[in-house]
Amino acid sequence: MGRLLGRIVVGLTSSLICFIAYSSQIFVIWPWYGRVVSIELLTLLVPFNLLVAMLLWNYRLCVVTDPGRVPDGWQPDTASMEGYEVKKLTGGPRYCRTCEQYKPPRSHHCKSCKRCVLRMDHHCPWVDNCVGHFNYGHFIRFLFFVDLACSYHLAMVTRRVTHAMHSRIWDVPEGVELVFIILNYVACIPVLLMVGGFSLYHFYCLLGNSTTIEGWEKDKVATLVRRGKIRDIKFPYNLGKRRNIESILGPNPWLWCWPTRTPGTGLKYQLAEGDGKWIELQRPDYKEQWYRREDDDEFV
Known part of the structure; x- marks a missing residue:
């Protein structure tokens, strides 16, 4: 049932994207240009369709890409100087009782996916998948192209409206065109506002190399x-x-x-640069310990 519901949500999300992207072109822009292909029309629509194509491509990759799973039998190298995360109560490496295996740094167990996910950021119902190590880059690009495509879409439809308002001849949208102009505003503006705010948070996380x-x-640490x-x-x-x-989008x-x-x-x-051996730091009232370097107080 959960899997079916997830597919329905992905289908509805894809349908909303396609509705905003293509109804505006078919029922608003195409009639406005007299249903004739021209250089001016192509100059307007080709960049928009490239943005939509990148949006859909990255959305599909978010859905189908495995965010990352812990290999069977994986164990942390406790003798390594790279550091590893430990539990406060036991002082040993983090362990998932549900999966019955050790948890690599930054991994967490997802109740929806029923497994531990590498560098788990969050479980996203809109893509019916966890956002983790191997699809976080696709997720960031998806948000980026949603912002660009929606902004371009609103500018394009608004240009049609302002042209009608300042036209000296009768060119007021009516009938089907007017209905779809309204529907496109109603569909696109909330998407841009919600995804835009979500994007700003994740761009901030990207710049700080932090997950949700x-x-x-x-x-919690700041409060303590x-x-x-x-x-x-x-x-x-x-x-x-x-x-x-x-570290997310690659070196190029x-x-x-x-x-x-x-x-x-x-x-x-x-890890952030610094020399020195790793020593254990007790942190009262906090659920986990980290290790820190003696000389620079960096944690892992």
Whole structure:
């Protein structure tokens, strides 16, 4: 039942995207240009359709790409100097009782997917999939192209409306065209506002190399710091804005907008620079321990 509902949601989401993208062209822009193909019409519609194509491509990749699963029998290298996350109560590596296996850094168990997901960000009902290590880049690009395509769409439809308002001849939209102009505004504006706000949050997370779950955890840590229960700590995965983006979208800036495989295995992550051995730090009233470097207070 859950799987069927997820497919229905994906189908409805895809239908909404296609409705906004193509009804505006078929019932608003095409009649406005006299149903005749011209250079001016192509100049207007070709960029828009490229944005829509990239949007749909990345949306499909979000849906079908496995976000990453923990290999059977995986165990953390406790002798490595790379660091690993431990549980506060046991002092041992994080372990998932449901999956009965160890959890790599930044991984979490998803109740919807019924398994641990590598670098889990959140479970997204709109793509019927977890957003994790291997599809987070597709998810970021999907949000980016939704913002661009919706902005372009609104500018295109608004241009039609303003042209009618300032035209000296009778060119007021009516009938089917008027209905679809209204429907496109009603469908597109809420999508742009909601996805736009969501996008800003995830672009912020991308720049800080943080997941949604880690954002919640950092908020909890900040609260404990303010209450004086722990001292201030540094998030260990923040490598600097450029390297944070590269860790998700790849090292080539020219390919950041092109669907590519996320670098790495999702089983370990590069840490902020610093030397020194890892020592255990007790953190009262917090659910997990991290390790820190003795000389620079960086955590992992």
